[in-house]
Amino acid sequence: xxxxxxxxxxxxxxxxxxxxxxxxxxxxxxxxxxxxxxxxxxxxxxxxxxxxxxxxxxxxxxxxxxxxxxxxxxxxxxxxxxxxxxxxxxxxxxxxxxxxxxxxxxxxxx
Numbered sequence: 001x002x003x004x005x006x007x008x009x010x011x012x013x014x015x016x017x018x019x020x021x022x023x024x025x026x027x028x029x030x031x032x033x034x035x036x037x038x039x040x041x042x043x044x045x046x047x048x049x050x051x052x053x054x055x056x057x058x059x060x061x062x063x064x065x066x067x068x069x070x071x072x073x074x075x076x077x078x079x080x081x082x083x084x085x086x087x088x089x090x091x092x093x094x095x096x097x098x099x100x101x102x103x104x105x106x107x108x109x110x
Contacts, residue, residue: 005049006079017046047103048080056082062105070094072105 024039061073075084086094
């Protein structure tokens with residue numbers, strides 16, 4: 001039975017990230033695009049559990065890792081997920097509401 005990342009210690013999360021990174025690299029080398037994407041998503045989730053969700057607050061605006069032309073404004077937090085609105089740099093709304101793992105939020109903009 002697989003444990004949840006919320007049950008891992010920080011050291012176990014680091015080991016999991018290293019293992020997933022190695023698997024992602026192998027999948028990429030073999031041209032297994034879907035498997036690579038799955039490992040990348042798992043890495044983001046594991047990294048999210050290494051962060052403190054209490055440091056993320058309603059109204060804060062972040063750049064989204066991998067989407068430099070967009071920003072994300074937090075409406076509320078639920079565990080390691082920030083719920084909010086994705087916008088362009090010109091404040092045009094891209095999605096009404098969505099959840100992102102906090103490891104994707106970088107460079108506070110506000």
